[in-house]
Amino acid sequence: MGSPIHMPATVCAPPPRSVRFSRDMRFCPINSPTSLSGFPKGHIISARSSGHGTRATRPRASSALPLVLPRLPDREALFHPDAPVTAYPIRHAVCPGSARQGGTDLWEGVSVSRSSLRQERSDHKQSGESTLREVVVAMIILVLASTSVFIVASRRSPERFAAPFPSRSTTEGLPVRGRMLGRPDAPVAIVEYGDFQCPACRMSAQTILAALKAEYIRVGVVRYQYQPVAFLGPASLRAAEAALCAEExxxxxxxHDQLRAFPAGESGEIFSPVSLKRLAVALGLDRPRFNACLDQGRRREDALRMTQEARARGVSRTPTFLINGMMVVGAVSYTQIKQAVERAK
Structure with missing residues (x-):
């Protein structure tokens, strides 16, 4: 609504007796002798009855826009000449027109029916609902797009599979022959049977093996060999195959150290073929050669054979250590392993 224009009370003349007043007659044109460019004085709304209430007769369109009064709470206010009245430019004017003859503008008032107000409120409500739907749809699209970008980025980034263990720290300065660490003629031979999905085996790699390297393997007292077994299902078999392909x-x-760095537990999600291949790329392995080894299952029989041999030796749990033929089973402490090494020397 535009800025209010304060006019004298004589702005709206009483309706003639021939016009019946209706509460739907909300506005009447300004009765001003000078400021409204020749509007006829005393002109009032010409109303007619319709199925939807009283409305103004629609004349021919004109570019002029009259000043009209807002709806009054009581029709008696129209007949008090001393009361101040505020007029506003009407926003949806459809009533101004021109006479067919004589060139004189004949202005008729504007009546905004209740049905048109209800329609406007309905339009605003529908517009608000439409805007809300658009916002919700946009948020859903944004979430889906962000998720897709994250998935694509994770699939293209082998670096996210780099483990916290340095790739050369476990063997640096140590004699290495395949799956064996230490001098081949070391007096104490330790064989670990481990499953890559076994949480206790992971702890063994981080504590027992690290201590053995520092205290016994580096000085030539112990040689340490790892035998991968698949006690916990297909994911364990895939991980064992991948480790043997890396051995090539x-x-x-x-x-081995990278696989141990991931807390896969017994779920094996990290041991999918795609993840195992990315891990090889992160370590700098020859990707085509590694992928061919894993895809063709070249080391599967070896992994199955090692598992069968372990069972034949009476191994049923992981980790299990054979220290010069003496079996130490389960998640033991380094102190227990050290005592067994000292007795085997």
Whole structure:
């Protein structure tokens, strides 16, 4: 609504007796002798009855826009000449027109029916609902797009599979032959039977093996060999195959340490073929060669054979250590392993 224009009370003349007043007659044109460019004085709304209430007769369109009064709470206010009246430019004017003859503008008032107001409120409500739907749809699209970008980025980034263990720290300065660490003629031989999905085996790699390297393997007292077994299902078998494929490129221990770094538990999600291949890329292995080894299952029989041999030796749990033929089973402490090494020397 435009800025209010304060006019004298004589702005609206009483309706003639021939016109019946209706509460739907909300506005009447201004009765001003000078300021409204020749509007006829005393002109009032010409109303007619319709099925939807009283409305103004629609004349021919004109570019002029009259000043009209807002709806009054009581029709008696129209007949008090001393009361101040505020007029506003009407926003949806459809009533101004011109006479067919004589060139004189004949202005008729504007009546905004209740049905048109209800329609306007309905339009606003529908517009608000439409805007809300658009916002919700936009948010859903944004979430889906962000998720897709994250998935694509994760699939293209082998670096996210780089483990916290340095790839060369476990074997640096140590004699390495395939899956064996230490001097071949070391007096104490330790064989670990481990499953890559076994949480206790993961702890063994981080504590027992690290301590054995520092205290016994590096000085030539112990030689340590790892035998991968698949006690916990297909994911364990895939991980064992992948580690043996890495062995073909002389990278068994770095690959072993990386697999141990992931807390996969017994779910095996990280041991999918795609993840195992990305891990090889992160370690700098020859990707086509590694992928061919894994896809063709070249080391599957070896992994199955090692599992069968372990069972034949009475191994039923992981980790299990054979220390010069003496079996130490389960998640033991380094102190227990050290005592067994000292007795075997």
């Amino acid at each position: 490129q002389g990278q068994f221990w770095p690959y």
